[in-house]
Amino acid sequence: MVLLVGFLTTEASYLVCSAQFVKKSWNFGRNWLEINLVGNLAISTMLFCILQVLWQGVFLMWHVYCICFNVRTDEWVNWRKYPEFQVVYSEPGERYTRVMFRNPYDKGILQNVKDFLALRG
Numbered sequence: 001m002v003l004l005v006g007f008l009t010t011e012a013s014y015l016v017c018s019a020q021f022v023k024k025s026w027n028f029g030r031n032w033l034e035i036n037l038v039g040n041l042a043i044s045t046m047l048f049c050i051l052q053v054l055w056q057g058v059f060l061m062w063h064v065y066c067i068c069f070n071v072r073t074d075e076w077v078n079w080r081k082y083p084e085f086q087v088v089y090s091e092p093g094e095r096y097t098r099v100m101f102r103n104p105y106d107k108g109i110l111q112n113v114k115d116f117l118a119l120r121g
Helices: 001-028 032-068 071-078 109-118
Strands: 085-089 099-100
Touching: 001 032, 032 071, 032 109
Parallel strands: none
Antiparallel strands: 085 099
């Protein structure tokens, strides 16, 4: 989690600095070829960085969601394999039963976050 936040911070800082660099390099009276090469390099790395920040932002939001509801990704994706995550409903008169997800480890958002922050690796 710390590594992911570090990557996001670094790449966002790089985006800001690159944008300022491109803006300032076009204001100076350099020749066209030099501006074009430097500008293209800065813009191409900025585009790559934007893509990185986008997927890492979604990845960070997923991790925060999992922390808030005290569930691991494996448990969320494969909950049908874990009997403790299943609640079986059968209604009278119906031939089939419904299996729904229930997280027995969820203690509420605030307590889940406290438990996560109190963990010692």
